[in-house]
Amino acid sequence: MKKEVKSIIRIFVGSPGDVEEEREAAFEVIDRLNSHHWRPRNIAVKGYGWDNTHYPKLITNSPQTDIETSLPKMSEYDICVFILCHRLGTPLDESFDPLEDEGRQPTGTEYEFYGALGAETPPQILLYRRMMKFSAEAGVDRKKRREAFEQLELVDDFIEKNTKEGKTFTGDYHKHKTDDDFKTRLEKDLTALVNRLLKTPAQPDKPKIDQPLSIPSSYLNWLRHKASDISLLGLDNKEAHNVRLPQVYVPAITPTPAEEGEEKKAPWNMERGGHDLLLTRLNQDSLYLPGAPGRGKTTFCNWVCWVVASGAIPGDDHELAAEYREELPQDLLGRLPILCRLREFWGHMTCRKDNGDWTRAQLETALCNWLDKKKPDGLTSTLFLEHLKQGNCLLIIDGFDEVPPSREYDGHVEYPRAALLSGLKKALPHWIETGNRILLTSRPYGLNPGERQGLGLAESEISALTGDLQRLFVQRWFHAADREKGKIKAVGLLQQLDARPDLNEFRTNPMLLTALCVKYDEGSRLPKDIHDLYSAVINQVLHNRYLDRAHEVAKVRRRLGVIAWEMHSGDLAGKQRSVPDAEIHEEEIEGVLIDYARSKPHDEGGEDEAADKREDLLSRSGLLLPTENNQAEFYHLSFQDFLAAERFVRSGQSVEDLVASHAGTSQWRQTLLFLFARLTSREDLDTALERFSVLGDYLDRDSLRQNPRPAILLGDCLEIAQARGEIGEWSRIYRQTCYAALEVVENPEHREALFRALGAAGLDDRPGVGLDENGLPDIAWQDIPAGEVTLSGNAGAFPVETFRLSRYPVTNAQFQAFIDDDKGYKNPEWWADLEVEPDKSWSSRWKEDNHPRETVSWYEAMAFCAWLSDRLGYRVSPPTEWQWQHAATSGNPGQDYPWGSEYESGRANIDETVRGAGSHYLRRTTAVGIYPQGDSAQRVSDLAGNVWEWCLN
Numbered sequence: 007m008k009k010e011v012k013s014i015i016r017i018f019v020g021s022p023g024d025v026e027e028e029r030e031a032a033f034e035v036i037d038r039l040n041s042h043h044w045r046p047r048n049i050a051v052k053g054y055g056w057d058n059t060h061y062p063k064l065i066t067n068s069p070q071t072d073i074e075t076s077l078p079k080m081s082e083y084d085i086c087v088f089i090l091c092h093r094l095g096t097p098l099d100e101s102f103d104p105l106e107d108e109g110r111q112p113t114g115t116e117y118e119f120y121g122a123l124g125a126e127t128p129p130q131i132l133l134y135r136r137m138m139k140f141s142a143e144a145g146v147d148r149k150k151r152r153e154a155f156e157q158l159e160l161v162d163d164f165i166e167k168n169t170k171e172g173k174t175f176t177g178d179y180h181k182h183k184t185d186d187d188f189k190t191r192l193e194k195d196l197t198a199l200v201n202r203l204l205k206t207p208a209q210p211d212k213p214k215i216d217q218p219l220s221i222p223s224s225y226l227n228w229l230r231h232k233a234s235d236i237s238l239l240g241l242d243n244k245e246a247h248n249v250r251l252p253q254v255y256v257p258a259i260t261p262t263p264a265e266e267g268e269e270k271k272a273p274w275n276m277e278r279g280g281h282d283l284l285l286t287r288l289n290q291d292s293l294y295l296p297g298a299p300g301r302g303k304t305t306f307c308n309w310v311c312w313v314v315a316s317g318a319i320p321g322d323d324h325e326l327a328a329e330y331r332e333e334l335p336q337d338l339l340g341r342l343p344i345l346c347r348l349r350e351f352w353g354h355m356t357c358r359k360d361n362g363d364w365t366r367a368q369l370e371t372a373l374c375n376w377l378d379k380k381k382p383d384g385l386t387s388t389l390f391l392e393h394l395k396q397g398n399c400l401l402i403i404d405g406f407d408e409v410p411p412s413r414e415y416d417g418h419v420e421y422p423r424a425a426l427l428s429g430l431k432k433a434l435p436h437w438i439e440t441g442n443r444i445l446l447t448s449r450p451y452g453l454n455p456g457e458r459q460g461l462g463l464a465e466s467e468i469s470a471l472t473g474d475l476q477r478l479f480v481q482r483w484f485h486a487a488d489r490e491k492g493k494i495k496a497v498g499l500l501q502q503l504d505a506r507p508d509l510n511e512f513r514t515n516p517m518l519l520t521a522l523c524v525k526y527d528e529g530s531r532l533p534k535d536i537h538d539l540y541s542a543v544i545n546q547v548l549h550n551r552y553l554d555r556a557h558e559v560a561k562v563r564r565r566l567g568v569i570a571w572e573m574h575s576g577d578l579a580g581k582q583r584s585v586p587d588a589e590i591h592e593e594e595i596e597g598v599l600i601d602y603a604r605s606k607p608h609d610e611g612g613e614d615e616a617a618d619k620r621e622d623l624l625s626r627s628g629l630l631l632p633t634e635n636n637q638a639e640f641y642h643l644s645f646q647d648f649l650a651a652e653r654f655v656r657s658g659q660s661v662e663d664l665v666a667s668h669a670g671t672s673q674w675r676q677t678l679l680f681l682f683a684r685l686t687s688r689e690d691l692d693t694a695l696e697r698f699s700v701l702g703d704y705l706d707r708d709s710l711r712q713n714p715r716p717a718i719l720l721g722d723c724l725e726i727a728q729a730r731g732e733i734g735e736w737s738r739i740y741r742q743t744c745y746a747a748l749e750v751v752e753n754p755e756h757r758e759a760l761f762r763a764l765g766a767a768g769l770d771d772r773p774g775v776g777l778d779e780n781g782l783p784d785i786a787w788q789d790i791p792a793g794e795v796t797l798s799g800n801a802g803a804f805p806v807e808t809f810r811l812s813r814y815p816v817t818n819a820q821f822q823a824f825i826d827d828d829k830g831y832k833n834p835e836w837w838a839d840l841e842v843e844p845d846k847s848w849s850s851r852w853k854e855d856n857h858p859r860e861t862v863s864w865y866e867a868m869a870f871c872a873w874l875s876d877r878l879g880y881r882v883s884p885p886t887e888w889q890w891q892h893a894a895t896s897g898n899p900g901q902d903y904p905w906g907s908e909y910e911s912g913r914a915n916i917d918e919t920v921r922g923a924g925s926h927y928l929r930r931t932t933a934v935g936i937y938p939q940g941d942s943a944q945r946v947s948d949l950a951g952n953v954w955e956w957c958l959n
Contacts, residue, residue, distance in 0.1 A: 397441025
């Protein structure tokens with residue numbers, strides 16, 4: 007059922023025809039704000055203009071007449087946006103009145119502007135001008151040049167007339183240089199003006215009562231204090247004493263519901279434009295809020311309580327896009343907020359021995375018993391019931407999945423989850439009809455589809471953090487935790503995260519991102535050792551999940567380990583799995599825990615506790631999750647890999663045998679890597695390398711050709727080992743392996759993995775890739791013969807003299823030498839003939855030494871060449887466009903590629919899946935020169951694929 011529209015606001019966009027990009031941007035801003043900011047508040051905002059609103063174009067009418075008769079009158083708009091640059095527009099015909107003070111015919115833009123300005127109740131009028139250098143091109147005839155100057159003068163006079171009277175400013179307008187500047191300014195202006203127009207919106211009717219029920223201020227203060235506690239966000243008490251939730255919270259979002267008949271948005275379209283604010287959604291309706299562990303369900307519950315108890319949305323020092331700006335939830339204010347954490351509540355439930363069927367009265371009684379025992383300041387169960395009956399409660403029920411399905415109590419079995427579900431089914435319709443607002447949270451599989459439907463709540467799943475929210479979270483977290491150095495730390499962590507694609511899963515989850523913030527804060531770096539990083543994250547997660555049982559964290563971690571190892575090995579089930587299972591049945595979990603209890607009777611107690619321990623792990627650990635059909639899985643496979651490796655070390659089994667059995671299986675690669683990292687942490691490096699030395703048996707050319715995965719695993723291990731000490735002869739062995747792989751390994755994904763590790767460990771010594779003995783770029787020059795090139799677009803033919811071109815694109819190691827040189831990047835001498843001055847260089851997204859340097863501007867490329875010319879003693883520059891094309895076609899005008907006229911799969915690092923050219927798509931740069939099949943006839947690499955390359959012109 008469609009909601010009634012609360013308000014309709016009309017925005018007119020007027021301009022001449024020389025600001026087409028701004029017009030498009032204006033309607034884009036209106037549409038985006040409408041979708042994410044106003045529509046959720048039940049407000050309709052519509053943009054109008056001659057180019058986006060349909061109107062019949064009659065042969066008997068002038069264009070302005072058609073516009074005037076078909077669009078609303080200027081007095082009927084709420085906001086008018088006018089945009090100018092160098093033109094004011096074409097004069098209207100004589101059917102329109104001339105300008106009184108000038109005697110000339112107005113242009114269409116002037117006619118619309120003065121029509122709005124002269125209305126009895128004028129709309130809000132905004133005026134923008136693009137500040138762009140004026141140029142009357144030499145090739146334009148004299149008449150057109152004169153007209154261009156006249157138009158520029160008209161614009162200047164128009165702005166002077168409407169913003170000044172003598173030397174006094176009577177009006178104001180905005181200047182902008184880029185589309186982004188314009189969009190940012192317009193977005194802020196429209197948001198402010200629409201909010202001003204809606205300053206006193208109608209509020210939904212509350213139930214009428216003879217005397218308003220009071221909400222004790224002492225209770226609101228108590229709740230505000232409890233809700234602002236951020237212990238669950240990863241800060242220890244010593245760190246958190248001055249940090250509260252409002253300082254670090256980032257808005258929770260949910261997918262925008264599809265309109266009737268509209269297809270649901272695909273997950274990859276959610277980064278932009280596919281979400282609503284959860285607080286806005288809750289302000290409109292009662293909700294069921296599912297979400298994966300760590301997505302921020304409990305934090306959102308705390309935030310709602312804090313906002314309602316405070317009656318305010320706190321300000322913030324960080325820039326926030328309009329789509330993420332929360333507004334005070336007017337329909338939640340004045341309600342009695344109750345935060346019921348079911349982890350605490352279910353112990354106060356008194357259930358029957360049968361199927362646990364509950365009535366609304368029983369549920370309300372249980373809530374009252376819980377409140378009486380909790381004793382929040384100033385609130386009694388009697389006052390709670392009065393508010394509930396009057397429809398004045400905001401009841402937040404957090405963590406349905408944390409209520410156990412069954413328990414033994416007083417000699418019989420009870421079913422608390424079924425009892426709660428039946429009570430909610432009976433109570434929710436009555437509570438909501440009375441006027442209460444309800445929020446129920448759970449992990450996705452806490453309620454099955456039938457149970458969710460039976461509750462009758464609108465569903466809004468909490469989304470992962472977008473890139474913008476990730477950055478905002480890190481900035482706020484460090485600003486709160488360390489005001490003096492927080493900004494520097496935030497930039498540092500974000501840079502390290504950009505360089506670690508293996509941590510992408512961590513970034514989108516607030517719980518895991520918090521753990522990364524905590525770990526980074528310990529030493530202003532993330533451990534390169536992946537074992538230490540995962541160990542720290544798991545400890546952080548479990549610590550926050552078991553705050554009341556901190557002494558059991560180590561035991562919980564070991565239980566998770568035995569389950570993970572069983573999923574990998576199948577030892578207990580006698581299955582001898584060749585690849586790990588991603589799921590395990592709940593009965594298998596109980597069997598694993600029973601077997602573990604038998605082996606550790608002093609630590610684990612009796613076998614009869616296994617079922618309770620299983621439920622505890624599934625409901626509380628945040629790492630092992632229930633799925634459908636009584637199955638369970640780890641939050642991410644990498645956690646299963648890590649815990650399995652940790653358990654294997656404890657088992658005392660042979661490392662050599664495990665490596666020999668599974669090194670060639672890609673699904674075991676991460677587990678074996680975690681195992682190696684743990685060994686280097688717990689034992690000396692030589693011992694760890696010796697235990698993995700069996701990998702050396704798989705490095706000959708025939709083994710590489712058949713299965714390069716053991717070599718890839720060795721490269722990953724050496725990257726870890728190199729950070730811990732000397733790796734001796736293994737450096738030479740691995741280099742030879744990689745160079746041989748260029749000839750015998752066909753799959754580019756495998757070559758990419760081998761050379762990525764070679765670069766990360768700093769072992770790639772190919773000529774032309776790194777630095778020479780003087781610390782300067784070691785450029786390997788290739789001779790390119792003379793020829794002639796015809797450029798596309800009728801640009802003409804160009805002769806090409808013999809020249810030399812570097813064999814590889816400039817690598818990260820080579821460009822970094824320019825940055826690190828005291829007389830390099832910051833030296834104004836290399837920028838003297840350029841239009842810019844040296845600024846801070848952008849960091850390369852993929853930072854391995856042997857990868858091409860990217861995110862380099864043309865100016866930086868020119869400055870690099872000027873510096874290198876000075877250091878080498880001869881002139882170096884980027885190639886001209888015709889030189890580059892000549893080299894990229896191997897000097898053959900009949901070719902489109904270095905190897906021929908047709909693309910051939912596997913010869914270049916591109917997305918081959920776009921047009922069906924092949925199956926390869928690496929989604930990142932690769933080490934230079936690892937596609938020898940794609941080299942030119944002159945042995946120049948990467949002229950197709952990998953990175954775009956600047957030309958001199």
